[in-house]
Amino acid sequence: MSKIIAFTNQKGGVGKTTSTANIGAGLARAGYKVLLVDLDPQVNLTHGLGLIGAEFNVYGALLQEYPIKAYPVQENLGLVAGAPALSSFEKVKGDEVDREFLLKDLLEPLQEKCDFILLDCPPALGLITLNAYACADTLYIPLEAQMYATDGLEKVLEMVTRVKRRLNPALTVGGIFFTRFDPRKVLRRETAEIIRDKYPDLVLKHTIRETITLGEAPHLSQDIFRYAPNSAGAADYEHLVQEILTR
Structure with missing residues (x-):
């Protein structure tokens, strides 16, 4: 039975999709069978891994138009494509009985086929995100150490409390990790310390430094390990993957 991990933050632009792709690739490199699911209507995960114009996507599967389809990305790594139409999911399914469990039902047949299922959640706490929380075992929250960073974090933690109730x-918060982190900037260091002090059991040890290669890799439809295996970004995500595996 696979472990379902959701990467989530109400705030956009925090490296959520980058982290989903690279942690997934890191787990696959370690020999685990991994499935990525793009739940963000912006479909950056899908396009960033080179899947353009996919015939089958998670939205159509949620509407039961066809069975769920995983496209191979590389060895041990598959992807369920996203779709811009996910933005209308709440309008289409909002009145349906058990609407919070549609994703759980969809993924259930795949759980015996892989070790990890990683969910890239949209930057909003709507019905799609609620579906992700309802089926996930663990959430990880990528966060930039900057002003107002805790606003989105606190909203996520409040929603987790309601979903658990x-x-x-069984839902747990696996941890918070800092992305685009530059230790030379005083504000970043001070904000990180404030969050570490407030959530000492949640903040992970390893951070993802701000590097050009992490931004370049998706434009060539590659994860950081294929694009720049000797880069700081690859080293940071390798360490983060190992930390996640030991939590």
Whole structure:
């Protein structure tokens, strides 16, 4: 039975999709069978891994138009494509009974086929994100150490409390990790320390430094390990993957 991990933050532009792709690739390199699911209507995960114009996507599968389809990305790594139409999911399915469990039902047949299922959640706490929380075992929250960073974090943690009470008692927060981190900047260091002090059991040891290669890799449809295996970004994500595996 696979472990389902959701990467989530109400705030956009925090490296959520980059982290989903590279942590997934890191797990695959370690020999685990991994499935990525793009739940963000911006479909950056799908396009960043080179899948353009996919015939089958997660939205159509959620509407039961066809079975869920995983496209191979590389050895041990598959991808369920996203779709811009996911932005209308709440309008289409909002009144349906058990609407919070549609994704859980969809992924259930795949859980015996892989070790990890990673969910790239949209930067909003709507029905799609609720579906992700309802089926996930663990959430990880990427965060930039900057002003107002805790606003989105606190909203996510509040939603987790409600989901645990009503929909998924087994849901846990695996941790918070800093992305685009530059230790030379005083504000970044001070904000990181404030968050570490406030959530000492949640903040992970390893951070993802701000590097050009992490931004370049998706434009060539590659993860950081294929694009720049000797880069700081590859080293940072390798360390983060190992930390996640030991939590």
